Amino acid sequence: MAKKPSAKTKSIKTNQEELLSFYKDMLLIRRFEEKAGQLYGMGQIAGFCHLYIGQEAVVVGVRHAMQEGDQMITSYRDHGHMLACDMEPRGVMAELTGRIGGYSHGKGGSMHMFSVEKNFYGGHGIVGAQVPIGAGLGFANKYLDNGAVSLAFFGDGAANQGQVYETFNMAELWDLPVVFVVENNQYAMGTSVERSSAETELFKRGLSFGIEGVQVDGMNVLAVREASKKAIAHARSGKGPMILEMKTYRYRGHSMSDPAKYRTRDEVKEVRGERDPIDAVKNRLVDEGWADNDSLKAIDKEIKAIVSDAADFALESSEPDPSELYTDVLLEA
């Protein structure tokens, strides 16, 4: 029931159009997050800000396996997920700077953004809380018989929260159309999986509930996409949930205020140098003859322009009007 990744993920079939689109999506997240980090350093973004750099292949691969109407929900490391859901970079960045142009009018911040239109259900700041909520979306899908699947993302840290297992139990008991995506980036803040988890292979965590789990190379966008397709099809067919453990890595600290003393610089350097998900796609694009230096540079320029436009917007957008303080607490009955 639980599977480790196969060795031959490098040769997964793809085509020029698809791979270029993966490349652009991942690059947008990377450049966006680099800009967010920069704005944080300039004091334009405050509070908690958790960057997704290094993990881009996970959400992009999953997103490309989803269908229209499927929902996504995740934790507070959520900027990449929103961009992958086609939410506007301007609206996300303006929320980071706490401006009226942000998705939550500046009232949510980095960890709390939503888009009903794009089926993105947040953006949750309490570790693990999004997991039962994600299963609840699955519950609604089944109740409404709308054929949609809910994708509930959480990290290796949340994988030790009790409510995750309460959810596994009910999701399997009721065959809910939900796929649990564990983004195992090896560190829950400063605590490595080895120091926090009796069973470090997180794809096995659903075994006692009868939930099939698969370990996936989360640095390989094509492997992520393939595994996600199967898991989503499984959930959509009425067979209940699946767990995908994405082995990934974050290059930056847990949040902007984390000096990351719990791991060596060499460790980060090694992953960056040898397993970077964006470099891997770039190399394949070149190897296949689907892109050359000039076309890649053009893409880079295009992405940089989007990000710099988002940053300009986020800095120019005004602070929320003081009247916003009292709105959106309750709806009129």
Next chain:
Amino acid sequence: MAIDIQMPALSPTMEEGTLAKWLVKEGDVIVSGDILAEIETDKATMEVESIDEGVVGKILIAEGSDNVKVGAVILQLLEDGEDVSALTPASAPPAVKVETPTLQSDAPAPAPGPVMTKPTPPEASIPSNVKMVEVTVRDALRDAMAEEMRRDPHVFVMGEEVAEYQGAYKVTRGLLDEFGSKRVVDTPITEHGFAGIGVGAAMGGLRPIIEFMTFNFAMQAIDHIINSAAKTLYMSGGQMRCPIVFRGPNGAASRVGAQHSQDYSSWYAHVPGLKVVAPYDAADAKGLLKAAIRDPNPVVFLEHELLYGETFEVPDMDDFLIPIGKAKVRREGSDVTIVSHSRMVGRALEAADILAADGINAEVIDLRTLRPLDTETVINSVKKTNRLVCAEEGWGQHGVGAEISAVVTAEAFDYLDAPPTRVHQVDVPLPYAANLEALSLPGVEDVVKAAKAVCYKD
């Protein structure tokens, strides 16, 4: 001597029940552990197990008998060597006096004859031609859910024992039969998890009613009630709705100890983004629960176990709704305002009767909703009476009475002829022993005393 087997109590609040079925007949040999009979109340069914050995001598209460008093002898068991001649007529009063709840032990015995409290009509908007029917709070809550489930297919109820068991307190009785297991969903014992699933289902377009067996267990789920349900609309800039009702019994039951006896009124009433309702009678329970289910916001609906079995008049009409956020003057008076909610309203009304006999005319306000709080009704009353007593079942510190007192002091200071006074549970975890429990909980006499104190009488 023959052994008298008595009608057992299923719970500390049970006074009588139905002897549904005998599983033994006269002459049967019984060993310890044998099941003798099945008994039922409106809440539950239980088997009566023998702890003695012997031969069934005489069955004294026929199968199917209703209203069998707890403690009544239902069967006599012959011990080894005895014959039927050993049977003596069972004594009419039970050998063991079964203690009924002591919560009202400080209240005077209910006066026989006409009740002094003038019943106020449940709601001004009820047309005069509408008939009133007697309904328990339990059935009023069930009717509210059933009516809303008939009206809107998105409404479903989820919780522990809500379906096949028919509700731990029988509030969901009959719903499974009418609506099926898709809409009446039994959960595992996993409050944190199913509260979160409910929140997700609400965000996904449904209208969940999440039943907690009691609100004591909702502490496991309070993160979802507050962080996930109450705050999301605001954090999403008004995009993400969460129309959900969290309901169940709240506050002290009877003799169940500290962990099962907490009043969470002020906990939830503290939180912006929630609506918090705590009804007293059956009409309010029904009208407010229907309004809560239709409300687009998360609503915490605090019921009271000790009110479930109480009967009140409910208007027999379709679509009987009571707006959330409106207090109700349950008794008009001119000398002192008593503000309360949930079960404490009953004690405030009893206290008002006693005070009336002493020449003090008390006005009793039932808050009904704790958030949004109808401070206008309270302030207007205090402007008339110039005196305030806040009575609640929970602890005083940072309680509902503290809030009401602060609001009245700030907004009607010049009208006050005495400092606002609070009546509440004493500042300890609720004890188990009957006498200590009674000492801990606020009763009618406490309300009377406080009202007299602010009126500077005796």
